[in-house]
Amino acid sequence: MKNKKLPPKKKQVSRDNSTKHISTQKNIAYTNYFEKYIAPYSTLFFILVLVLIGFLAFGKFLSVNQLFFFKGIGSDSLNQDYPGIMHTIALLEETYLYKYSFYTGMGDAYINSYPIEPVGWLREIITRIGISFGAENYLIYSRFPIIFIFYYLFSGLLFYGYFQTIDFSKYVSIIGALALTYSGYMVVGSSWDFYGHIFRASLLLFSFEQFFVKKRWYFLPIAFIYLSGNPFILYLYSFFLAIYASLRYFSNDNTGILGYIKLSGGLILLGSIGVFMNFVDFSNSFQKMYNSPRVSGNASYSNALSSGLEILDQAGLTATMILRFFSSDILGTGSNFKGWFNYFEAPLFYVGLFSLIIFPQVFIHLNKRNKIIFGAYLSFWALTLIFPYLRRAILAFTGDYFRFGFDFFIPFSILFMAAFALNEILKTNKINKVLLLITLSILLLALYYPYTSFPQWIIIKEIRFWVTFLLFAYSGLLWLITIPKTKYFIQLVFLMLIISELSAFGFLSFQNRKSVSKAEYKITKGGYGDGSVKAINYLKSIDSIIFYRIEKDYYSGNAMHGSLNDGMAQKYYGTSSYSSFNQINYVRFLEETGIIEKGNESQTRWINGLRNSPLLLTFANVKYYLSKSSESPIKNFGFKHLSSVDSIHIYQNEYTLPFGYTYKKRISLDEFSKLSSFHKQTMLLNACVTENEEFQRFSTYQAKDTAELISNNSFTFSLYKSFTDSLSKNHLNISSFKQYQIKGDIELDTTKILFFTIPFDEGWKLKLNDKPVELFRVNLGFTGALVEKGKYDVNLAFEPDSLSIFNLISFITIGLFWIGIIIDILYKRVKKRDAQKQLV
Secondary structure (H helix, E strand, C coil), rough: CCCCCCCCCCHHHHHHHHHHHHHHHCCHHHCCCHHHHHHHHHHHHHHHHHHHHHHHHHHHHHCCCCCCEECCCCCCCHHHHHHHHHHHHHHCCCCCCCECCCCCCCCCCCCCCCCCCCCHHHHHHHHHHHHHHHHHHHHHHCCHHHHHHHHHHHHHHHHHHHHHHHCCCCCHHHEEEEHHHHHHHHHHHHHHHHHHHHHHHHHHHHHHHHCCCCCCCCHHHHHHHHHHHCCCHHHHHHHHHHHHHHHHHEEEEEEECCHHHHHHHHHHHHHHHHHHHHHHHHHHHHHHCCCCCCCCCCCCHHHHCCCCCCCCCCCCCCHHHHHHHCCCCCCHHHHHCCCCCCHHHHHCEEEECHHHHHHHHHHHHCCCCHHHHHHHHHHHHHHHCHHHHHHHHCCCCCCCCCCCCCCHHHHHHHHHHHHHHHHHHHHCCCHHHHHHHHHHHHHHHHHHCCCCCHHHHCCCCHHCCCCHHHHHHHHHHHHHHHHHHHHHHHHHHHHHHHHHHHHHHHHHHHHHHCEEEEEEEHHHHHHCCCCHHHHHHHHHHHHCCCCCEEECCCCCCCCCCCCCHHHHHHHCCCCEECCCCCCHHHHHHHHHCCCCCCCCHHHHHHECCCCHHHEEEECCCEEEEECCCCCHHHHHHHEEEEECCCEEEEEEEECCEHHHHHHHHEEEHHHCCCCCCCHHHHHCCEEEEEHCCCCCCCCHCCCHHHHHHHHHHCCCCHHHHHHHHHHHCCEEEEEEEEECCCEEEEECCCCCEEECCCCCCCCCCEEEECCCCEEECCCCCCCEEEEEEEEEEEEEEEEEHHHHHHHHHHHHHHHHHHHHHHHHHHHHHHHHHHHHHCCC
């Protein structure tokens, strides 16, 4: 194999070559059938095997009899992915380059941009054609076939190219690529969108080796385009690349520190080019993550994790970690999983049983120096499992995860060493049989050890039996594969056994998962066809008001966890949201009003909104309330029964407020914070809450005395009516509404605070009569402006200041990248022509 040095063993090599020659001459039965019949078509063979395993493991999803949306564990596919598909279609109906969405929570930045690399353009073209013919049905029914083609197939080919680039044999490259493509992280994680991580990793490894071995620089920027779509993933996989690149450089008999610095500098430069090419997506994603409760807010794990406190119950983690090397399903599948935490969060370390048997053999094929290097590399990843603090530190104390990074880094490291060892075993016919027996014994001990952290009955005995059988089978085959007369036949048996294992274990991971069938979807739409859409369409037909919000007292999705993204799926403006990074100012409002607990990380993700706070529904422009009960308690809070549509009861808010209403009173945040929870809600319908540092900036604004506002703690429906009448007296008359731009007019009889129920974001810009007016964060997290008496044309638009700059950076870098490729091609042509002239 290239890039490694073995001590010269001329005599032994001579005997091996001689033996091979004699056996080939004397008995054609010992011909290397793989090299003769498969190797010339290895890429085609690999694709066929990859597809075969896919159909054996996921046939019901590839045939679209079952859709890739899950009701049990993995319900994010139904609660987040399905609404996301419908949400994208809704936004595309308005414009391709959308920037904002009122379908998420009470509004959030949602910026789209053009693809910037060939595969992205290909997917975009296919998607647009599919939507034009099949609308949302195309995206729903083709979901898993698209995942399989663009992630399983493409990742597999990249892994195959990766192993080929570092000069593993075609046989070993096929085995290694198959194992990584159908690893536990890919298979189980694919129902939680982690197939994208595997694809990024495969592209990154392939690109690095192309740069390191072949000196082809242009793949790496493409790899970093994909990584930079998520800054946290960019950081994690850059860290992994630094460790892996060090292994490859120093194990290649390189000792020069200058060469290492040159390699590192090249990686940083090419990686930076990729990030700058994708600077729009990178910056938008970074801002969304940074300006979220989990990062710059008060709902972060970092303090607890960095202090060494346990966030999650660690009981059973070690046993789960060990057993999940053998199978993703040995402790149960899906919602029936009984190990540590849950089916997805628990370590997903399975990457083929053969890799566990083989990888220790790598050390008998390395010289002393490389044994130390390989041992240090493996030990580092082992330490991340032994010492949680190290793992958390690598994760920047954002959580105690395996699914981010470690579910790939650790299995890959084992598989890489297993592939290295197998490649050398096949070349040298050398295997340490004592080490093989010791490895088998340790694995069997780990498999059958009576762990006390959970009862033994949770281990699936049938799976453990087949794992045991396969461990013995692989051990026996490895023993025989070094015998020249049986070597080539055993190679084929070995490959067939791996294909059977990956197919069977992939099948097990989805056999008993509760997914939405095609027939069921046609009727229920995964639960979202429960009548809500008909009720919403009915309201749109009878109400000419351009903007209002709707809330519900039920969840539409039929997954085990209730859906909070119904607004995205059913195309209405609500107040609930399920997202890893909800809008920070909306979360602040919910915390300050006592709707959610301050600093509670999980509540910042699962936001029920204002559905249980009738007064805040009025505050938030909620005009209609949907219920499956004809006697909903909402009737006691100013909502009257309007109509019933397909078993959905519609209630109308009799005290509704229009979008863009105005305040003539104000109160400081300090004074507001002293109020009771109920008094806070009534106060928001009476006076605008201004930030403490900005309270004096409104000094020219005439308002009632703060003390009087606080002392008035009584509340009646007549007072409720007077509040809403006062607020809606001077309001914005909307003439045009788009997700990112709202136009209208307003006339004020005195100076007031014009208030928008839009979570505060500096991207929003207000113009009154074409003159910019400053917007402030008011009412604990929303948007407002101080407006003097007069009549105004209003233009409220979302246009982040930095967006045009980011677009320019991306455009310039993309241009320079392609110019660089053209120059590189021309330079190589000139160099080749000059070399030919010299030969002549």
